[in-house]
Amino acid sequence: METKYMYKDEFGNECIFLRDAYYELVCAIITDFFEETLPNNDFHSRFLNLLNTLEGYDDVYNITTEMPFYWAICIIENEWTNKHLIKNKTNDLFIEWYKKYKQKNDIVSFIIEGINEDTYIFNDKEGGKNIFLRGKYYEFISDLIKYFFNKTHEYNELDYMLIGYLNGLPASGNDKNIEKFINKELYWALSIIENKETTTVLNEKQLEEYNKFRDEFFETNNITSFIVSQS
Known part of the structure; x- marks a missing residue:
């Protein structure tokens, strides 16, 4: 078998x-x-x-x-x-x-599991339509782990939690639903590496390297953010 x-x-x-x-x-x-x-x-x-x-x-x-x-x-x-x-x-x-x-x-x-749907539509505070690229978001977290931190991306409790949160975004489409993701990329990557919720602050040089890594990911995937405005 x-x-x-x-x-x-x-x-x-x-x-x-x-x-x-x-x-x-x-x-x-x-x-x-x-x-x-x-x-x-x-x-x-x-x-x-x-x-x-x-x-x-x-x-x-x-x-x-x-x-x-x-x-x-x-x-x-x-x-x-x-x-x-x-x-x-x-x-x-x-x-x-x-x-x-x-x-x-x-x-x-x-x-x-994988990410069920690549995109999630939600309304911002002004009522404008936006798209959260959750498939690309998870792909970026995986790339952070493997290529920025040079760690193995293991399927563990925190990875299971992140996939569950991304797949379970409610149909209400409220901008508050994605607050646990936006600008939390380092948090999720490091938490999956440690397999526990953790907060680590990058030094100035590391943060500069991270920003470069993120920008290269955006350029490669022809996006500028994980949120695309439809207004």
């Missing part, structure tokens, strides 16, 4: 499903949480076949909309089952176990 499965979501964006990590979680629920021997039965084979024969968004959706512990129980029972938990385990116990498992295995999400 290949570790990663690349597919396009319902918005046409490239996504990655970490199916190997998902399978490892289901197995760990069986052996570590339920304290059962990993069965070599028909349902186990069926589950592996589902993971190995993915053909797009619908298949990933069908697998991940079921809770991982449900797949584990089905494998233990060797059938589709209505049982929710077994051996007197409670939901609270599972939540606590899963929290520790994610921390130990550095898991944020089993699906790495």
Whole structure:
């Protein structure tokens, strides 16, 4: 089984499903949480076949909309089952176990998403129409991490948070909705690098280099800002 499965979501964006990590979680629920021997039965084979024969968004959706512990129980029972938990385990116990498992295995999400829509339309304080280039914004954050700070752009809690904020901009189109992004590029890049919300002040030379880097990004992408006025 290949570790990663690349597919396009319902918005046409490239996504990655970490199916190997998902399978490892289901197995760990069986052996570590339920304290059962990993069965070599028909349902186990069926589950592996589902993971190995993915053909797009619908298949990933069908697998991940079921809770991982449900797949584990089905494998233990060797059938589709209505049982929710077994051996007197409670939901609270599972939540606590899963929290520790994610921390130990550095898991944020089993699906790495892209930016759903490249642009976001909003009104400024004067009522004028503007476009926030959120796709380019995220691309710039990634370039900052990789080429300005020379760090690996890792998919972690803060990257997950930024993608969620960008994808979750409300349809109300208020200028306050983008306040957490504009002029916060360094904050987001450094926070993703540290995987925690952080504030670092650049010295005068670094700030000059940053401004040059930003201007070169704008020139390369034929823009002058992440906000385009439509007034």
